[in-house]
Amino acid sequence: MFLAWLVEHATEPDTEAVRRVHALVPLTGHSARTAAWQLAEQLQVSARTPGELLSVLARDRRRTVIVLPDLHESAEPAGIEELACSLVALAHVRVIVEIRNPSARLLAEEPAVMDLAAPQWTDSDRYAAWAAAELSAGHDNSSHPDHHLAPAEVDLDDPASVCDADPVTITTAYESATDSHGGLRAAWLRSGASVTRPQVPSSRAVVLWSALGDDADPRMENELCALAREADWRVRWKRVRGDISPPWPGPVRSLSAGCGALGGTAVVLDHQGVVRLISDNDGRPAGRLQHPVPGAVAVAAASQGTVVVLDHYGRLTLHKSPTASQPSGIAGLLEAAPSPWESLAEKAARHVRGTALACTSTSLAAGSTEGEVHALTANGAESEGASRILHEGAVTALTVAEPAEGGLLVYSAGQDGRVRLWDPDREPLDSPIAERDCEVTALAAAPLDGEVALAIGWADGLVEYSVTGAGHRVRYFRPGPPVRALSVLPGGDVLIGTEESLIRLVPC
The missing domain is CATH 2.130.10.10 (YVTN repeat-like/Quinoprotein amine dehydrogenase)
Incomplete structure (x- = not known):
């Protein structure tokens, strides 16, 4: 609640530069990779891994303030702690982390700590009123289930199921998977934040289609093509890293x-x-x-x-x-000019x-x-x-x-x-x-x-x-x-x- 107030007032148009918050990622359910994807999108850079994000921010010397609530509820606390500490190592980056029990790693960075359980920050009457309101809101929201499929219903081998599911859930599932899932796992992780952005399943299908390698199950391309019927694009052809026939031409500059x-x-x-x-x-x-x-x-x-x-x-x-044809004879002499x-x-x-x-x-x-x-x-x-x-x-x-x-x-x-x-x-x-x-x-x-x-x-x-x-x-x-x-x-x-x-x- 405190961080919500902070971010609300630090993102208004007339906020002073030294008080502005530039990115906010509530970490519930996130891994270090998905947190990096969300940060990259909000900071208007492109990065598919925590390392790529750090590299991009190291080159951009503008002051950057990042807020990371609920680290204790993330899917990968240790990985996100490592990312937060690496961000803090950049002199122009400030990170505000919310966590119930700070680890030795975080405390080693000698952060300023605000303990919201301390008496000077608490008001039992206002807290009770807020908790009652939250409980009521929770009951109201229960009658409007989320559009995405529940995690238990997601089939990681089925493009339709994957494109319609919660993208953070899919990412963490593919990160821990050892099976290729017909090529969908590699395509998803290659696509980065493009697949976790809010979008309709047909748009997500086009992104996955464009990232599918030639070692994928051939049925995946056909199914993604069908799912993308309502999208703004279709894929004529693609070559991705590792493709053999025809070969990937290498990184494009x-x-x-x-x-x-x-x-x-x-x-x-x-x-x-x-x-x-x-x-x-x-x-x-x-x-x-x-x-x-x-x-x-x-x-x-x-x-x-x-x-x-x-x-x-x-x-x-x-x-x-x-x-190109090479001229010879008189034409070749004229070509010398x-x-x-x-x-x-x-x-x-x-x-x-x-x-x-x-x-x-x-x-x-x-x-x-x-x-x-x-x-x-x-x-x-x-x-x-x-x-x-x-x-x-x-x-x-x-x-x-x-x-x-x-x-x-x-x-x-x-x-x-x-x-x-x-x-x-x-x-x-x-x-x-x-x-x-x-x-x-x-x-x-x-x-x-x-x-x-x-x-x-x-x-x-x-x-x-x-x-x-x-x-x-x-x-x-x-x-x-x-x-x-x-x-x-x-x-x-x-x-x-x-x-x-x-x-x-x-x-x-």
């Missing part, structure tokens, strides 16, 4: 839909600088660049089989796809040391640590392009689209949590087209039926998909692992790249 000679393929960059080509139809391998690109952070497919790579020093390099793409890359390097990259068949855009975006087109051979400061802080993601009516649209995003739209022939729009208190990690756009389909990936793991024009609604998807890369394919499907998976989704 950047994606680009192929064009021209690379049409029908997607360019995928992994954490070691290896650039692979895969079929966007089924995810099968279609080649790779001959050598890794050390320190690569982004890739973009250009025309004529060219792949543009950006490294962590901000340098652009050009590479020929292994599937600088290509239009080499000229574009050279001009871009004069203006920005890139942090983000995007290309179309004729255009290139790069972003900088100062929030500047520079755009060039191959059609304007003598032009140095155009630049604008569009963000506070670094540009973290870029995408470009060439609508059917002509011109170039540049979408940029940054550490400031804003997505901006800019036509280089005009001044940028005054207001962001999307904004959240959360960094953007990925952007992708493509022309679609005379409009533009746009996908935004946020640092808390949310993918937001919309199509310009009246009558279109926004669709959302959370794969579970942090979203590292996005690509919108010509028909409007979305590729989502994470450290654990590569997924092709179809908007319904």
Whole structure:
């Protein structure tokens, strides 16, 4: 009751920064993993394990206050105590824990202790009135049973039962299980907080479907597909860590839909600088660049089989796809002259040391640590392009689209949590087209039926998909692992790249 009062008054809009509470997780029934999932969601970051949560918060030096009531009623007190102590070790994090009997581990952190059983904090008359009210409320609530299935009724081998059950109960059951449950256990734990969020069973089914490995019981995919009939998405194909046929392409750091000679393929960059080509139809391998690109952070497919790579020093390099034809004879001699793409890359390097990259068949855009975006087109051979400061802080993601009516649209995003739209022939729009208190990690756009389909990936793991024009609604998807890369394919499907998976989704 005391913590409820504290949180209520510490989360009001006008609360001073030093008094604000940023996250509250009542721990009844929670394990360390599920508590970390809930904290990550409230703090607008993406983390699937306590370790990932600690790593993310260690990099974000903002003051953070976390409240953890009812630790004594959790499913894993020792694990949550370890998480709380690790959080306290971060100088900018404060943790308020409610527990009946503090352990030696917690007391070793030398916390400030408030014993609510001490006489100065008690009022027997008010407590009796509160207890009577709680008892009455409990009787009232008993006539309205929870929607979720009771734990005893849950079949961990049955997708329908799992998707309709209390997600915290399912998580703790799968954590302690040794059986694979037809592949559902691995898919659930891989999906993280995405499956524990409040949602209808059909949406949870899509998330599980997208995380199911190729070693799962084939019936599971069919059942999840059927359960997802009412969802906003269906899964065209997916590759997850451990898949063999076709193989998982590795952790995804950047994606680009192929064009021209690379049409029908997607360019995928992994954490070691290896650039692979895969079929966007089924995810099968279609080649790779001959050598890794050390320190690569982004890739973009250009025309004529060219792949543009950006490294962590901000340098652009050009590479020929292994599937591109190699000219010979007089054509080969002419090819020795600088290509239009080499000229574009050279001009871009004069203006920005890139942090983000995007290309179309004729255009290139790069972003900088100062929030500047520079755009060039191959059609304007003598032009140095155009630049604008569009963000506070670094540009973290870029995408470009060439609508059917002509011109170039540049979408940029940054550490400031804003997505901006800019036509280089005009001044940028005054207001962001999307904004959240959360960094953007990925952007992708493509022309679609005379409009533009746009996908935004946020640092808390949310993918937001919309199509310009009246009558279109926004669709959302959370794969579970942090979203590292996005690509919108010509028909409007979305590729989502994470450290654990590569997924092709179809908007319904």
